[in-house]
Amino acid sequence: MPAIVTVENHSTESAPSEDDIRRWISAALTNHRPESTIDVRLVDAAESAELNRHYRGKNGPTNVLAFAAELPAWLESPLLGDIVVCSPLVIAEARQQGKHVQAHWAHLLVHGTLHLLGYDHKTDKGASQMESLETRVLTALNFPPPYAEDDRDQSQPS
Secondary structure (H helix, E strand, O other), rough: OEEEEEEEEEOOOOOOOOHHHHHHHHHHHHHOOOOOEEEEEEEEEHHHHHHHHHHHHHHHOOOOOEEOOOOOOOOOOOOEEEEEEEHHHHHHHHHHHOOHHHHHHHHHHHHHHHHHOOOOOOOOOHHHHHHHHHHHHHHHEEEEOOOOOOOOOOOOOO
């Protein structure tokens, strides 16, 4: 059974097709949990800022949030969690960083998926591992590596 990815678009900004979103997330799941279920919600800046404040205690919108499913250990479920992406911020960041918008979308969805799988970038070791996985997945999808040496610090997703 392939991954089940549902997409809800609550943003007024343009977004990739649902098929592209599913393909990018499925690529990130391939070597981990390919039969997972993930819900994706595309939002505008106001909703992103509210979620960021409520769940992370940070002001302002953020590009991507990942909410891992908190299920009891005895419950066998393919549900991995939810990914929330701030559409206008993705577009603005891509332009600011000189990246193709589709590549940045793919990067953030892969990034969010890896968070749902338990990866994080809180330590240098974790960041290096996560960046390596993101690069492998994205280059396999024919996107350029997401972390250029000159923009490495500024482009790390939330």
